[in-house]
Amino acid sequence: xxxxxxxxxxxxxxxxxxxxxxxxxxxxxxxxxxxxxxxxxxxxxxxxxxxxxxxxxxxxxxxxxxxxxxxxxxxxxxxxxxxxxxxxxxxxxxxxxxxxxxxxxxxxxxxxxxxxxxxxxxxxxxxxxxxxxxxxxxxxxxxxxxxxxxxxxxxxxxxxxxxxxxxxxxxxxxxxxxxxxxxxxxxxxxxxxxxxxxxxxxxxxxxxxxxxxxxxxxxxxxxxxxxxxxxxxxxxxxxxxxxxxxxxxxxxxxxxxxxxxxxxxxxxxxxxxxxxxxxxxxxxxxxxxxxxxxxxxxxxxxxxxxxxxxxxxxxxxxxxxxxxxxxxxxxxxxxxxxxxxxxxxxxxxxxxxxxxxxxxxxxxxxxxxxxxxxxxxxxxxxxxxxxxxxxxxxxxxxxxxxx
Amino acid sequence: xxxxxxxxxxxxxxxxxxxxxxxxxxxxxxxxxxxxxxxxxxxxxxxxxxxxxxxxxxxxxxxxxxxxxxxxxxxxxxxxxxxxxxxxxxxxxxxxxxxxxxxxxxxxxxxxxxxxxxxxxxxxxxxxxxxxxxxxxxxxxxxxxxxxxxxxxxxxxxxxxxxxxxxxxxxxxxxxxxxxxxxxxxxxxxxxxxxxxxxxxxxxxxxxxxxxxxxxxxxxxxxxxxxxxxxxxxxxxxxxxxxxxxxxxxxxxxxxxxxxxxxxxxxxxxxxxxxxxxxxxxxxxxxxxxxxxxxxxxxxxxxxxxxxxxxxxxxxxxxxxxxxxxxxxxxxxxxxxxxxxxxxxxxxxxxxxxxxxxxxxxxxxxxxxxxxxxxxxxxxxxxxxxxxxxxxxxxxxxxxxxx
Numbered sequence: 001x002x003x004x005x006x007x008x009x010x011x012x013x014x015x016x017x018x019x020x021x022x023x024x025x026x027x028x029x030x031x032x033x034x035x036x037x038x039x040x041x042x043x044x045x046x047x048x049x050x051x052x053x054x055x056x057x058x059x060x061x062x063x064x065x066x067x068x069x070x071x072x073x074x075x076x077x078x079x080x081x082x083x084x085x086x087x088x089x090x091x092x093x094x095x096x097x098x099x100x101x102x103x104x105x106x107x108x109x110x111x112x113x114x115x116x117x118x119x120x121x122x123x124x125x126x127x128x129x130x131x132x133x134x135x136x137x138x139x140x141x142x143x144x145x146x147x148x149x150x151x152x153x154x155x156x157x158x159x160x161x162x163x164x165x166x167x168x169x170x171x172x173x174x175x176x177x178x179x180x181x182x183x184x185x186x187x188x189x190x191x192x193x194x195x196x197x198x199x200x201x202x203x204x205x206x207x208x209x210x211x212x213x214x215x216x217x218x219x220x221x222x223x224x225x226x227x228x229x230x231x232x233x234x235x236x237x238x239x240x241x242x243x244x245x246x247x248x249x250x251x252x253x254x255x256x257x258x259x260x261x262x263x264x265x266x267x268x269x270x271x272x273x274x275x276x277x278x279x280x281x282x283x284x285x286x287x288x289x290x291x292x293x294x295x296x297x298x299x300x301x302x303x304x305x306x307x308x309x310x311x312x313x314x315x316x317x318x319x320x321x322x323x324x325x326x327x328x329x330x331x332x333x334x335x336x337x338x339x340x341x342x343x344x345x346x347x348x349x350x351x352x353x354x355x356x357x358x359x360x361x362x363x364x365x366x367x368x369x370x371x372x373x374x375x376x377x378x379x380x381x382x383x384x385x386x387x388x389x390x391x392x393x394x395x396x397x398x399x400x401x402x403x
Numbered sequence: 404x405x406x407x408x409x410x411x412x413x414x415x416x417x418x419x420x421x422x423x424x425x426x427x428x429x430x431x432x433x434x435x436x437x438x439x440x441x442x443x444x445x446x447x448x449x450x451x452x453x454x455x456x457x458x459x460x461x462x463x464x465x466x467x468x469x470x471x472x473x474x475x476x477x478x479x480x481x482x483x484x485x486x487x488x489x490x491x492x493x494x495x496x497x498x499x500x501x502x503x504x505x506x507x508x509x510x511x512x513x514x515x516x517x518x519x520x521x522x523x524x525x526x527x528x529x530x531x532x533x534x535x536x537x538x539x540x541x542x543x544x545x546x547x548x549x550x551x552x553x554x555x556x557x558x559x560x561x562x563x564x565x566x567x568x569x570x571x572x573x574x575x576x577x578x579x580x581x582x583x584x585x586x587x588x589x590x591x592x593x594x595x596x597x598x599x600x601x602x603x604x605x606x607x608x609x610x611x612x613x614x615x616x617x618x619x620x621x622x623x624x625x626x627x628x629x630x631x632x633x634x635x636x637x638x639x640x641x642x643x644x645x646x647x648x649x650x651x652x653x654x655x656x657x658x659x660x661x662x663x664x665x666x667x668x669x670x671x672x673x674x675x676x677x678x679x680x681x682x683x684x685x686x687x688x689x690x691x692x693x694x695x696x697x698x699x700x701x702x703x704x705x706x707x708x709x710x711x712x713x714x715x716x717x718x719x720x721x722x723x724x725x726x727x728x729x730x731x732x733x734x735x736x737x738x739x740x741x742x743x744x745x746x747x748x749x750x751x752x753x754x755x756x757x758x759x760x761x762x763x764x765x766x767x768x769x770x771x772x773x774x775x776x777x778x779x780x781x782x783x784x785x786x787x788x789x790x791x792x793x794x795x796x797x798x799x800x801x802x803x804x805x806x
Contacts, residue, residue, distance in 0.1 A: 265679035269672035276668035310713040
C-alpha cells in the first residue's frame with residue numbers, strides 16, 4: 001500500500017528575552033520565527049526510501065530490504081516514548097557508519113530520519129508496512145545559528161510520518177490552504193520531534209520542538225525546565241539578522257557562569273532585571289491582544305529590547321558584530337538585540353506596523369553591506385502545518401520537486 | 404597691615420561610580436580630579452579690592468570704602484557657620500545689582516568672593532581689618548561641566564582668606580614645594596567653601612567641596628547625604644573628555660526617576676547592581692594600596708567601567724556622543740564611562756600604568772577630531788594645597804600674574 005503524499009512545514013524559533021538568564025533559573029520567552037522548514041513526502045513504487053536535504057547537500061537512498069533488516073532491533077516496548085531506544089540508535093549508527101564521536105549535521109539528520117521512519121513504520125504502529133517513499137526538505141532557516149532548524153526538521157518528519165502511518169489524521173480541508181492538528185495530535189508530533197532532537201542534540205531543552213509544534217500564541221514561557229505555552233500574542237514584524245560570526249553556545253554559557261561567580265553582587269541583580277524584562281514583555285504582548293494596539297505598546301517593546309541588549313553585554317555575551325547591528329538599525333530608528341547564545345550569531349530587530357518598506361529595504365541593504373544575512377519575517381506565527389502545494393511559495397515547491 | 408601673598412590650588416571632582424544611583428539611596432564614589440583651580444592672593448596698597456577670573460571674563464575692582472559700608476549688615480553671631488547669613492547675601496545681591504532670579508557664573512563667583520571676604524575680614528574674625536588685595540584665579544577645569552569647578556574656586560577662596568586672616572597657619576615649609584593643612588584646618592576650609600557653594604548652587608550636596616578639600620585617599624563615599632572620606636587609594640591615570648554636549652542635570656535626574664516609576668521591577672535591580680559596582684570598586688582600590696598592583700586589578704576596574712556604562716544607558720542617561728567616546732577609546736583597548744549627570748557632558752577613560760604615550764596621544768587626537776575637549780590627568784590626587792610659585796607651571800603663573 002502506498003503512502004499518501006504529504007506537505008508540511010514548521011517554523012524556526014527565536015528567543016525574545018531571557019537567553020542565558022534561563023540557565024540561572026529565570027524566565028525566557030521563546031517565539032516561533034516565521035522562517036519555515038518545508039517537508040514533502042512522496043510515495044515511490046521502486047522499493048526505495050530516499051531523503052533529500054539540499055540545504056546541507058545530503059541526498060541518500062536505501063533499498064527497503066536493507067532497512068527491513070534493521071527492524072529486528074526494534075524494542076518491544078512500542079508505547080515507550082519517554083526515552084530513545086538506545087539499541088536502535090546504536091544499530092543505526094553502525095548502519096550509516098558513524099559509530100564514533102560527534103555527528104555532523106548530515107549524519108545526524110539521516111539518523112533522525114531513519115529512527116523515526118523505522119520506529120513508526122517498522123514496529124506495528126503503522127497502518128501500512130515500511131513504504132517506499134521520498135522525503136525532500138527545504139528550510140528558509142540558516143542551520144546551526146540557534147534558530148531551531150533541527151527542531152523544525154524533526155517536527156516536520158514527525159508530523160509527516162505520523163500522518164502517513166495513520167497515527168494522526170490529515171487535517172487539511174478541501175476549502176483551506178493549510179491545516180492544523182488538534183492539541184492531542186500536536187502533543188504526539190511534539191514527543192516524536194523531541195526524539196529527533198535528542199538524536200541530533202544529545203540533551204535538548206525541548207523548547208525548540210515545542211515552539212515548532214504549538215501555535216498557542218506562538219510563544220512559550222520557559223522556566224526551570226518547564227515549558228508553558230502562552231495565550232495568544234500578536235504577530236510582530238521583525239528583521240532577523242545572522243552576523244555569521246561563529247560562536248560556541250557552550251563557551252558562552254560558561255563565560256556567563258564565570259562572570260556571575262566573579263562578581264555575584266553585580267551580576268545577580270542583572271539577571272533579576274532580565275527576568276523582569278521577560279515578564280514585562282509577556283504582559284505587554286498579552287495586552288496587545290486584548291486592547292487596541294498603540295504606539296505606547298511598541299515604545300515599551302523597543303525599550304525592553306534596548307535594556308536587554310545592554311544587560312546581555314554586561315553578562316559578557318555581546319560581540320562587536322552585534323554592536324554594529326544595533327548601531328546600523330538605530331540609525332534608522334529601529335531597535336535590536338541579540339537572540340540566542342550571542343557572541344556573534346543572530347539578532348532580531350523589531351519593526352513597527354507603520355515602518356515603511358523604504359526603511360526596511362534600506363536597513364536590510366545596510367546590514368548586508370556589513371556582510372550579514374538578513375530576512376524580513378515575523379514572530380508569533382503558527383506552528384506545524386499541513387499545506388496544499390498551491391499555498392506554498394513557488395520557489396520552495398520547485399526545490400522540493402527537484403528531487 | 405598688608406596681607407601676606409598666598410598661592411593655593413584645589414582639585415576638581417569626578418564621579419567614579421554611582422552617579423544618579425546616589426539620588427536613589429545608593430553608594431557613589433567621588434574622586435579628586437587633578438585638573439586644578441589656582442588662586443593667587445596679592446596685597447595691594449591703593450585701597451582697592453580686585454578679583455580677576457579670566458576663565459569667565461570677570462574683572463572687578465571695588466574701593467575698600469564701598470565694601471566697608473557693607474560690614475554693618477554682618478550678623479552678630481560670628482561663630483554661626485551652619486547656614487548662610489541670608490541678610491548679608493541679600494545686601495550683596497543689591498550691592499552688585501542682581502536682586503532677581505538666577506545668577507550667571509560671573510555674578511555668583513563675585514557674590515561668593517564678597518561673602519567670604521566680608522565674613523572673614525569684616526567681622527572681627529581676622530588679625531587684620533579689610534585689607535586691600537587682588538585675587539586672581541585660573542582653572543584648568545571647564546566650567547559648568549559637572550567637574551566641581553565652583554567648589555574648587557570656593558575651596559581656594561576659603562583657604563587663601565583663612566590663611567590671610569590668621570585663622571589657619573601657612574603650611575608651606577621652606578624646603579617644600581607645596582604645603583598641606585592639618586585635618587582641623589581642612590575642616591574649617593571645607594565649611595567656608597561649603598558657604599561659597601551654597602551661594603553659587605543654592606542647595607549643594609557638599610561632595611564637591613569635600614573632594615576639593617580633603618585628600619585622605621582623594622576619594623569619598625557618598626551615601627544618603629553622608630560623606631565618608633575613604634582610606635588612601637592609588638593615583639589612577641585617566642583621560643577626561645568633555646563632549647561639550649549641553650545637558651540639564653535636573654532634567655536627567657527627572658528622566659531616571661520616571662524610568663524607575665515606569666519599570667520598577669526592571670530598574671531597581673539595575674540600581675542595586677550599580678551600588679555593588681561602587682562597593683566592588685572601593686574594595687579593589689583599597690586592595691591596590693595594600694598589595695602589589697597587578698593587571699588583574701586593572702582588568703576588574705575596566706570591567707566595572709564597562710558594566711556601569713551599560714547600566715547608565717539602561718537608566719536613560721546615555722547619549723550618542725558618549726557612545727562615540729566609548730567606541731573611539733575601545734578601538735584603542737581603553738574603557739570609558741560617562742561621569743556625572745550624563746546625557747552628554749563628560750566621560751572618563753581609564754589608562755593603565757603601561758599605556759604608552761603613542762596610544763594616549765592617538766586617542767586624544769581621535770577624541771578631539773570628534774569635536775571633544777580632552778585632557779590627560781589623574782584621579783585620587785591631593786586636595787587643597789599651598790604652593791611656592793616656582794612649583795606651579797609657568798603658563799599658569801603667567802596668567803595669574805597678568806592681572
